[in-house]
Amino acid sequence: MRLLKNSALNLSLCALLLTGCTDPAQTQPLLTVSQGELEHRISAEGELFAVNSVSINAPQNTRGPRFIAELAPEYSSIAPGDLVIRFDATQLERSRRDAGNSLAAVLSDQQFKGTQQAAELANIGLDQRLVQQEFAFADRFSIDDIQIRSRLEILDSLQNKEFLGEKQAYLNWQQQSFAARSQGELDLLQLQKGQQQSLLEQAETGLSALEIRAPHSGILLYDSNWRGEKPEVGRMVFPGEKLGSIPDLSLQHLKLQIIEQEAVGLAVEQPVSFRLTAQPEQVLQGKIVSVGQVAQSRERRDPRRYIEVIVAPDSQQSFFLPGAKVRADILANRLTQVLTVPLQAVFSDEQGQYVWKQQGTSLTRQDVSLGAKSLTHAEITAGLKAGDRISLLAPEN
Structure with a gap:
């Protein structure tokens, strides 16, 4: 039995040696x-x-968002001129009405301010002519001979002429100041008028672009927004937002x-x-x-x-x-x-x-x-x- 164990051990050692010598x-x-x-x-x-492909975008020439009132079904076949999207006109009509009322108010203020300034300028002109007449009268009938008038009367006449000269200078300054102030007020009203006219034009332009129609035949595809939502009736869209395409x-x-x-x-x-x-x-x-x-x-x-x-x-x-x-x-x-x-x-x-x-x-x-x-x-x-x-x-x- 011991001999068999030794023989097995020798065989194992030989196998290991042969394996180590094998060619890599x-x-x-x-x-x-x-x-x-x-x-x-x-x-x-x-x-x-x-x-x-033609992109379908919300109109850019409007202020604020718009709401979809009607739209064609997605993947539907459309022909040139077919309605794709119609926007709600309520907000634009309200904007046009407000802009029209504001423009009428500005025009009324402009007319009132013009009348008021004309009246004030006329009053200044009357005062200037009156001072000129008084100054000419005082200068014409001024007597400096002490044998005819007393010294106090002569001094009083000189002071009256000096006063009239100062008053005339004051009225000239008041006229120049009024011209600058009135021009500033008119410029402000003109600026307000331009703003309201611009708002009115934007509203009218938006009302004229309530519909988007197909430029050529094709299939209608809508784009999803960042929340994965596609256009639908009642959805709010912003100017220039891409809504879809017609490939x-x-x-x-x-x-x-x-x-x-x-x-x-x-x-x-x-x-x-x-x-x-x-x-x-x-x-x-x-x-x-x-x-x-x-x-x-x-x-x-x-x-x-x-x-x-x-x-x-x-x-x-x-x-x-x-x-x-x-x-x-x-x-x-x-x-x-x-x-x-x-x-x-x-x-x-x-x-x-x-x-x-x-x-x-x-x-x-x-x-x-x-x-x-x-x-x-x-x-x-x-x-x-x-x-x-x-x-x-x-x-x-």
Whole structure:
């Protein structure tokens, strides 16, 4: 029994020794490099949108919010001239009435002030003429001979002339002061008149723009506000607020969102195949017409950034509708008869990119140059040849 235990122990030790002496290149997962096809396809999701679309906005030439009184149903087909939205006129009529009353009051004040100023100016003119007459009379009949008049009478006459001169100067100053003051009052009334006229014109302009009508045929789409609410009767809207759009259904494109890390090699004119989610059995074709230059976040809680790609279908279909969801497949690149290796077999450090190549019974570092890439493979332009064997993992792994 003891002999059997010793034999088992010896066998275990031999197995451990043999395992430790096994060639590392034989225990690593190896791949033979060969020529083949490198195809880079990118999957994306998006939706259809109308290239030509007319926005529906609340009129901007009004003060304050407005209320919807009538609107056409969403997704309804409309023809040129059809009513889309009608706004309530109660507030605008009240504004026009108030502005008209205020303007009439200002005109009345302006007329009263003009009459009052004319009367006051006439009184000043009468006083000036009276002083001039008194001054001329005093100057004409002034006698300075002490043999005819006493000294007190002469002094009194001189004081009377001096008083008349001062009074005339005062009246001249009063006339100039009145002119400046009256002009300021008239300017203020004119400013108030302009303000009320502007309010009246705004109200009349708003009353003339109570209706929004379709400029061309299409389908009616409404936009949601920040609370997710779409326009409805009684809702308050603000000047210039976008309420919806009327897309032109004759020309529609695809708007795709692609994760920034996957949007490698995208370019204009690349072929795209896509399916509508509502009709997955039909495969349609198109081409890229534009690729976004800046990646943007789509949702606040989503850390990923997306590149926007616009695709033009090869043909317009009758079942195309703006907002319809699509799934697309983009052929970004296709190369034939090139050396390709999996990306997991390519490593990099500060010296460059390399692979672990089998040399006899060991693995050695081999620097390589990469060309085109897909999501899983890369083209080898230098450093390897067909038939070479490389490791899919680093030796330490």
